[in-house]
Amino acid sequence: MSRSQLEMYMDILGVLDQNGPLKLTLVMHQINVDCCMLRECFDFLTKQGLVEVKIIKKERKVYTISQLGVTVLKQFRELKEVTPIVEVIANEAKNQETYQF
DSSP, rough: OOOOHHHHHHHHHHHHHHOSOOHHHHHHHHTOOOOOHHHHHHHHHHHTTSSSEEEETTEEEEEEOOOHHHHHHHHHHHHHHHHHHHHHHHHHHHHHHHHHO
């Protein structure tokens, strides 16, 4: 099953949150995505204020999660924990409708 765009964004934020500032290639290997797609994701996340680009040691770019990114990641994880419960309730309601005469 392939990941959604949102899941890729959250994977990137999770890697940055756990491992601190990272170069593009390190993130690319950890979340298993190609370089072009990762650049697009970083562009989006940077524009949204979820990721910050820092220059260290003469133009070496590293990416780090912002405080807003930490907040969004935390809320996404909390929502993901609740989602299976919502899906179970919806499926139960759907099954009850099927058996009603």
